[in-house]
Amino acid sequence: xxxxxxxxxxxxxxxxxxxxxxxxxxxxxxxxxxxxxxxxxxxxxxxxxxxxxxxxxxxxxxxxxxxxxxxxxxxxxxxxxxxxxxxxxxxxxxxxxxxxxxxxxxxxxxxxxxxxxxxxxxxxxxxxxxxxxxxxxxxxxxxxxxxxxxxxxxxxxxxxxxxxxxxxxxxxxxxxxxxxxxxxxxxxxxxxxxxxxxxxxxxxxxxxxxxxxxxxxxxxxxxxxxxxxxxxxxxxxxxxxxxxxxxxxxxxxxxxxxxxxxxxxxxxxxxxxxxxxxxxxxxxxxxxxxxxxxxxxxxxxxxxxxxxxxxxxxxxxxxxxxxxxxxxxxxxxxxxxxxxxxxxxxxxxxxxxxxxxxxxxxxxxxxxxxxxxxxxxxxxxxxxxxxxxxxxxxxxxxxxxxxxxxxxxxxxxxxxxxxxxxxxxxxxxxxxxxxxxxxxxxxxxxxxxxxxxxxxxxxxxxxxxxxxxxxxxxxxxxxxxxxxxxxxxxxxxxxxxxxxxxxxxxxxxxxxxxxxxxxxxxxxxxxxxxxxxxxxxxxxxxxxxxxxxxxxxxxxxxxxxxxxxxxxxxxxxxxxxxxxxxxxxxxxxxxxxxxxxxxxxxxxxxxxxxxx
Ligand code: PTT
Ligand code: SF4
Numbered sequence: 001x002x003x004x005x006x007x008x009x010x011x012x013x014x015x016x017x018x019x020x021x022x023x024x025x026x027x028x029x030x031x032x033x034x035x036x037x038x039x040x041x042x043x044x045x046x047x048x049x050x051x052x053x054x055x056x057x058x059x060x061x062x063x064x065x066x067x068x069x070x071x072x073x074x075x076x077x078x079x080x081x082x083x084x085x086x087x088x089x090x091x092x093x094x095x096x097x098x099x100x101x102x103x104x105x106x107x108x109x110x111x112x113x114x115x116x117x118x119x120x121x122x123x124x125x126x127x128x129x130x131x132x133x134x135x136x137x138x139x140x141x142x143x144x145x146x147x148x149x150x151x152x153x154x155x156x157x158x159x160x161x162x163x164x165x166x167x168x169x170x171x172x173x174x175x176x177x178x179x180x181x182x183x184x185x186x187x188x189x190x191x192x193x194x195x196x197x198x199x200x201x202x203x204x205x206x207x208x209x210x211x212x213x214x215x216x217x218x219x220x221x222x223x224x225x226x227x228x229x230x231x232x233x234x235x236x237x238x239x240x241x242x243x244x245x246x247x248x249x250x251x252x253x254x255x256x257x258x259x260x261x262x263x264x265x266x267x268x269x270x271x272x273x274x275x276x277x278x279x280x281x282x283x284x285x286x287x288x289x290x291x292x293x294x295x296x297x298x299x300x301x302x303x304x305x306x307x308x309x310x311x312x313x314x315x316x317x318x319x320x321x322x323x324x325x326x327x328x329x330x331x332x333x334x335x336x337x338x339x340x341x342x343x344x345x346x347x348x349x350x351x352x353x354x355x356x357x358x359x360x361x362x363x364x365x366x367x368x369x370x371x372x373x374x375x376x377x378x379x380x381x382x383x384x385x386x387x388x389x390x391x392x393x394x395x396x397x398x399x400x401x402x403x404x405x406x407x408x409x410x411x412x413x414x415x416x417x418x419x420x421x422x423x424x425x426x427x428x429x430x431x432x433x434x435x436x437x438x439x440x441x442x443x444x445x446x447x448x449x450x451x452x453x454x455x456x457x458x459x460x461x462x463x464x465x466x467x468x469x470x471x472x473x474x475x476x477x478x479x480x481x482x483x484x485x486x487x488x489x490x491x492x493x494x495x496x497x498x499x500x501x502x503x504x505x506x507x508x509x510x511x512x513x514x515x516x517x518x519x520x521x522x523x524x525x526x527x528x529x530x531x532x533x534x535x536x537x538x539x540x541x542x543x544x545x546x547x548x549x550x551x552x553x554x555x556x557x558x559x560x561x562x563x564x565x566x567x568x569x570x571x572x573x574x575x576x577x578x579x580x581x582x583x584x585x586x587x588x589x590x591x592x593x594x595x596x597x598x599x600x601x602x603x604x605x606x607x608x609x610x611x612x
Pocket of ligand 2: 483484
């Protein structure tokens with residue numbers, strides 16, 4: 001079988017047993033890799049209701065057929081598990097040398113089961129798997145851990161590790177890899193922590209199986225050069241992701257003051273231009289020629305890597321407009337291994353709850369020093385406050401009560417990314433129907449919506465576009481496993497990806513074949529949610545209540561007086577379900593599951609929630 005190693009490595013931390021499972025071409029074609037493998041493995045192997053932070057959850061690391069091959073931006077890996085923050089399927093995608101090394105070690109996926117007795121580093125060197133006790137690393141931040149690993153195993157190894165946030169089971173702890181890379185927003189770092197798995201180190205030395213390595217090498221290297229040229233011409237990586245901040249401010253889509261406001265006169269102080277001016281270094285993932293990682297000096301003098309989402313949620317949403325202070329918060333999240341986005345949103349929720357009198361406390365919007373201290377408390381789960389905020393905004397709101405859930409800015413428990421959709425119905429839908437909670441990665445429909453359609457519309461064209469983007473972003477890029485930035489930021493043609501896929505696998509797939517796999521994975525993930533939440537209903541696919549609230553409208557700017565409307569949103573959601581072939585609850589119908597070749601999964605899910 002070309003394009004896949006056909007092998008999944010299974011490691012049990014409780015028993016220290018190691019096993020290699022094979023898979024055949026039918027499985028490979030059906031699920032392809034990355035998110036596809038992860039969704040299938042977790043659906044088949046996790047009993048519904050399993051504790052996400054217990055030993056029976058499984059932590060999956062999965063790559064895809066073009067991952068690690070020298071071609072545009074293929075240094076990415078998917079990490080997945082049942083999510084401690086949503087209770088549903090969770091995953092993330094991060095740049096790491098694990099991508100290439102795992103494939104060279106001879107595996108397309110790694111499944112970690114059980115719980116180690118003591119803090120453990122999992123060392124994988126081709127066929128050798130070692131459980132290295134690392135008591136001395138427990139309690140250390142990710143930067144120190146990474147240095148320790150590099151000193152011991154060499155700088156070129158693949159690393160995934162966690163900080164204190166993951167160790168102490170903060171529900172939005174992430175996995176860290178290279179400089180500035182982090183992933184697994186829905187608490188994948190906490191799942192590692194619950195297994196006492198401090199780090200995974202991978203070294204591989206074999207060739208990656210490919211149908212036509214010479215042709216792929218030429219194609220990949222030429223295209224890496226072309227992508228680099230386009231990046232230089234467009235200048236995208238001058239501001240990288242943070243180029244979007246000024247635009248969001250202009251079109252009233254910036255999160256400010258726990259999403260209460262949509263723009264701010266001081267936003268320019270943390271925009272892409274200021275970020276580029278403050279740049280001290282640039283980093284990137286493996287196999288990338290448009291490196292987007294910009295670092296600056298934070299207030300304490302550390303090098304902190306900044307992206308738009310981090311700045312939007314730790315900066316404007318907390319009303320902190322000093323770039324070096326935002327850098328400090330970003331650095332601390334990286335070191336503790338906390339998701340910058342959920343951390344920023346949870347702290348903003350807390351400041352808002354205090355401001356509205358729902359809870360007593362000493363934290364105010366704009367207070368960067370106290371925010372630093374709160375992050376420390378969260379990462380240690382120190383005291384009542386650290387414990388409360390480590391739970392994320394939804395659980396914190398449920399504890400605080402007094403109507404605060406309405407302004408906990410989350411969907412399904414995962415905090416909303418940095419796009420304020422007070423009056424952006426299509427993007428609100430994209431958050432609502434994202435399969436992992438409110439992440440922008442599935443369908444970044446906002447630019448289409450604001451540049452090519454009317455903002456007011458709740459028409460089917462928006463639902464259609466959300467699906468089109470989900471197929472590309474949450475589908476193709478997550479199962480072929482490659483960074484989407486060349487396509488979305490530089491206009492690198494989507495038709496290039498079946499080309500790479502066919503060159504490594506020897507198959508002859510079209511984009512339509514890719515969309516079928518994407519739809520299958522989305523439907524399988526829906527079934528995962530249905531099993532966990534049998535009384536599931538369309539309200540799970542609704543954005544935060546405050547966006548519908550007439551009392552929450554802007555008083556000035558481009559959307560003054562505007563807000564989302566319930567009936568119209570519900571209609572838009574129905575368009576989405578109709579196009580996808582889902583029922584009134586948002587569950588794929590039997591006919592849809594049949595069409596997607598998910599008969600076995602349908603039978604397994606049927607007894608939990610019933611199918612129509
Ligand atoms: C991603 C999410 C994002 S999305 C950002 S900034 W972004 C935040 N970054 C964090 C960080 O940094 N430190 C930290 N402690 N927590 C952080 N949480 C947030 O995590 C990421 C890039 C980016 S930067 C984006 S959009 C694109 N995402 C891709 C994706 O999801 N899939 C894909 N095939 N390609 C992508 N390319 C881009 O990769 P999650 P990374 Mg991350 C410091 O994983 O869970 O999806 O969260 O991966 O290697 O860091 O690159 O404006
Ligand atoms: Fe990594 Fe950025 Fe390059 Fe994508 S564009 S591979 S996120 S450095």
